Amino acid sequence: MTSGRGATRKQLESAFASGPGAVLVGLPGVGKTVMARAAAKAYAKRHPRATSLWVSATESAKLIPFGAFSHLVEFAGADEPAMLLRTAQDALRRDAADGLVLVVDDAHHLDTLSATLVHQVATSGFARMLVTVREGEACPDAVTALWKDEILARCDIHPFDADESAVLLEQVLGGPVEAVSSTRMFEVSQGNPLYLRHLVVAAVDAGALRQVEDVWQLRGEMTFTPELSTLIDQHLSALAPEVRMVLEFLAVDDPLSVSTLAEVAGLDAVDRAEMAGVVTVSDQGGSLVVRPSHPLYTERVRSSLGRLAFRRLRKMLVGQLSTDAPTDISGRLRIAGLALDTDSPPGAGDLVALSWEAMRMGDLAFGERLARGALDQTGDLSARLPLAHSLSWQGRGHDADDVLDPVDPDTLSQWDLTAWTLPKAANRFWMLSQPSHAVTYLAEMRARISEPAAFHTLDALAATFAMNCGEPGRAVRMASVVLESSEALELAVAWAAATATLSSARIGRFEDVEQLAQRGLSATHPGLLRFTIGLGQTTGLIMAGDVGAAEELSRHYLSFSEFQQPGRAIGEVLLGLTLVAGGAFDEATTLLRQAAAALTTTGYSWGPLALTGLTQALGQQGKAADAAVALDRAASAHGMRSELYAPDLALARAWARAAARDVRGAVGAAREAVHVAEQSGQRAVAIRALHDLVRLGDVGGVATARRINAQIPCVTGNLCVAHGQALADRDGAALDAVSTELEGAGLLAVAADAAAQAALAHQAAGQRAGEVAAKARAAALSQRCGNPVTPALEKALNPLPLTSREREVAAMVAQGMTNKSIAARWSVSVRTVEGHVYKACMKLGLPDRSALATTVQASPTMLPGKSES
Structure with a gap:
């Protein structure tokens, strides 16, 4: 665990080791008893001869003298308290011959005599003591004195962070x-x-x-479980009605200002609620605001309120909040949301406008709610459009189609036909998995439009289709026509600018990226388009050799999405891909795995992209089995709507094969990535694939890298060319230099590979000092990346004296593959494989194939991934 509870445990251990014990103080349910049991058990393990006694105080036994100790001490008659206490101490001392651990749980419930006994035992020092107390409860003075008089150490146990x-x-x-x-x-x-x-x-x-x-x-x-409901209800049932009313208003809307609550519930009620500890009052921007002291209070109150009561409370709050006539969008959205479920909801027109605003701010679910409120009042297209958009952006394609289907397109004006066609076509392309049909359908509807401002909107969507279908160059040309028109509407500008931003970054028109991005961000659009813009920006920054800035920007976009899905998952993909580029594989795999799971039920092309990024990260970590599973999922999810990322999928295949120690197959897949990227005009992606080829030890693409970099000069391209040339020349010093430059660009995993290759070049040249320094650098960079396992790092840092081919066959043997299956993968004879196995065993001094598998599995630098069968 992290520092919070870990620190409490250490404090307890110290109190046991150097003193008479401790008092463990915490809120109900925070885990006092569990931690006390663990601490007592740990002490008993270190002192097996010591006796452990457990006392549990209860509310019901509080009125009975020595009620908590009745199972440990027998009392013959009605003696004086002093005599009873002496008898009890003597009984406990008899158990302390070889040491005594006395745990008193819930000591705030102790009766007076029991509390006095606990105090006397603690001061006498003949037993180790551990006492638990509920924070905020009245305690007997004898118990309070335990920590106030510093007899026992006080340890506060806090909730989990x-x-x-x-x-x-x-x-x-x-x-x-x-x-x-x-x-x-x-x-x-x-x-x-x-x-x-x-x-x-x-x-x-x-x-x-x-x-x-x-x-x-x-x-x-x-x-809630019935038990949890009972726990909370026991606390809430003791509240005065006016205090309960404060919680009811907070259950409707949280937080509320003191002034608002004072008007609807009364200032005295707010004051009493704070005194009861069920709410907190804090300063926020110069205004006092009220929040529940625990979210479960309002969650439980909300679940217990009837619909009519809820509507009544909403109406009262709307009336009060409306007196200030808020003009800011947040205030208007807040009041509209509250008024929606009352007998005086906002008009359909206002709800439609606010629905679009909510979606622009990234809250698709709230946009849906407002649009449904408008549709309840009118069946007009104006209400159906925001609802269809919100549903489609949430990945609920069939629901979105159901909203649009009742509309007859033949009855619509050109403007309304355009507005209706846009979500209809987009929904088919992404969410209904009908990209070919969507492209044809959009073209057919476009032919019915003659108004420039109207058809520009459809053309902007067509440009986005072209980009996703793997034609970024054509997408830029189509988007440019829209962006150059003075008649294009805001939504058309947003779609076109987002498409042009990402496409320009991938084809290598880096100088256009930021201007296009800013134009798209300043236009009115559904909020999720900003992530497409962000992917273009981060791609450009990485190619400019500034991974740090790309990561900072990615985290900014992630913070925009907060916790709304699917925006949160898309933001995680954006950040995860940037982290993969920088070599932060552990965080990247966590983000990309959960993002892929969240997007699996939607039609977003971000889903396949998440899986390709996940495969690349797992592959570079050497996790062969996991990478293979992720690759299968990525390939299954890939299609026309994500054809833009075909080169990325090929690179995912390359790293999955590298993890399986099939270096030849990895090189072949990376070459395929270069080919696909060039064919689709994605020169920036081709540069990345060429650099991965160099990392895999193949220098056949250096001339290609030089040619492409001359067409789209950039820092990453320069580094790719320099890295490839230095490797081709087997120039250790040049590889050292390029490793340093790669580190400066934030490409840490690539820098680690370059350092590893430098070590091998120095070794081949007999330059021992250079070899040692380069190995140390490779190891240090590798550690910063979480110790990935790439072919270059394995060759330099792996202590086993095997050739590349012998390492590959040994790894496959360790993964459970038979000689026949290895031969089939390599397209060689079984006898050839047997020869490699024999040579590997001879070099390592191993008797047979089974011992080879065991040895390789025990070498974490050689085979850290899980076995495959």
């Missing part, structure tokens, strides 16, 4: 948990392990928490 909560969730569920879902459960539970456990049980039982592609995802509303 977000990271600890995420680790606990993964342990309980037995698999990775989507970051968005983990964060949501942490925010509701506030890290309280008891609450968290109940929330998990309820969510799993309700089907809201489920596994998709081996990743746990939380969707829908949070629910």
Whole structure:
């Protein structure tokens, strides 16, 4: 665990080791008892002869003298308290001959005599003591004195922090948990392990928490187990009605200003709620705001409110909030959301306008809700359009089509026909997996439009189709026509600029990227288009040799999406791809795996792209089995709508084969990536593929890299050419220099490979000092990347004295492959494979094939991936 609870455990251990013990203080359900048991068990393990006694105080036994100790001490009669205490101490001392550990759980419930006994035992020092106390509860003076008089050390146990909560969730569920879902459960539970456990049980039982592609995802509303509901209700039932009313208003809208709550519930009620500890009041921008002290309070109150009560509270809040007549968009959206489910909802026109605004801000679900409110009032196309857009952007293609289908296109004006065709065609291309049909359909509808401002919008979408179909050059030309027109509408400009930004970056028109990006960002559009723009920007920055700036920009885009899906997952793909480029493979695999799972039910081309990036990361980590699985998924998801990323898929195949120690196959796949990239005009991607070829040890593409870099000069291209030429020349010093430059560009994994290749070049030239320095540099860079396993690093850092071919066959043997299957993969005879196995065994002094497999598996630098069968 991280520092919070880990620090508490260390404090407990220290209190046991150097003193009489500790008092463990924490909120209900925070895990005091569990930690106390663990600490007592650890002490008993170190002192096996010591006696351990456990006392649990309860509310019901509080009125009975020595009630908590009745199972440990027998009292003959009604003696004086002093005599009873002496008798109890003597009874406990009899158990302390070889040491005594006394744990008193929930000591705030102790009766007076029991509390006095605990105090006396602690001061006498004949026992190690561990006492748990609930924070905020009234305690007997004798218990409070334990830490106030510094008799026992006070250790405060806090709820889990977000990271600890995420680790606990993964342990309980037995698999990775989507970051968005983990964060949501942490925010509701506030890290309280008891609450968290109940929330998990309820969510799993309700089907809201489920596994998709081996990743746990939380969707829908949070629910409570009966036990958790009872726990919260016990606390809430003791509240005065006016305090409960404050929580009811906060259940409707959180946070609320003190002034607003004072008007609807009364200032005295707010004051009493704060005194009761159920709300907190803090300063926010010069205004006092009220929040629930724990989210579960308002979650539970919300679930217990009837629909009529909810509508009444909403109406009261709308009336009060509207008195200030907010003009900012956030304030207007807030009031509209509250008023929607009252008997006086906003008009359809206002709801339509606000729905578009909500989507522009990235909140697709809220945009859907507002649009549905408008559609409830009118069946007009104006209400159907934002609803269809929101549904389609959320990946719910069939639902979006259902909203648009009732409209007869033959009855529409050119403007309305354009507005109707746009989501209809886009939905078919991505969400309904009908890209060919969508392209034809869009062209047919375009032929019915003569108004320039109208057909420019359809042309902008056609440009996006062309880009996704793997024709970025044509996409730029089509988008440019739209962008050059003074009659193009804002939405057309947004689509065209986003398409041109990404396409320009991939074909190598780097000088146009940022200007196009800014034009797209300044136009009115559904918020998810900004991620396409962001991918173009980060691609350009990486090619400019500034991976650090690309990562910073990626994290900015990720923060925009907050926790709304699918925007969050798309933002994770954007960041994950940047991290792969920089060599931060551990974080990249986490992001890309959960993003791919979240996008699997949508038609976004970001889904296949996430899988290709995941495969590349896993492949460079040497995780052959995982990379193979991810590659299969990427290939299955790939199609016409993601044809732009065909070179990326070929590179994914290259790294998956490299992880399986099929270097020849990896080189072949990387060459295919170069070919596909060049064929589609994606020269920047071709440069990247050529550089991966160099990393794999192939220098046959250096002339091609030089030619392409002359066409689209950039820092990464210069480094690719320099790296390839230095490797071709077997120039250790030149490879050292290019490794340093690659590190400066933020391409750490590539820099590690260059350093490894430098070490081998120095070794071949007999330059021992250069070899040692280059190996040390390769190892240091590798460690910064999480110790990836690439062919170059294996050759330089692997201590086993095998040739490349012998290493490959040894790795395949360790993966469980038969000689026949290895021969089939290499297209050689079984006898040839047997020869390689024999030579490998001879060099390593091993008796047989089985021993070879065991030895290779024990060499983490040679075979860190999981075995394949």
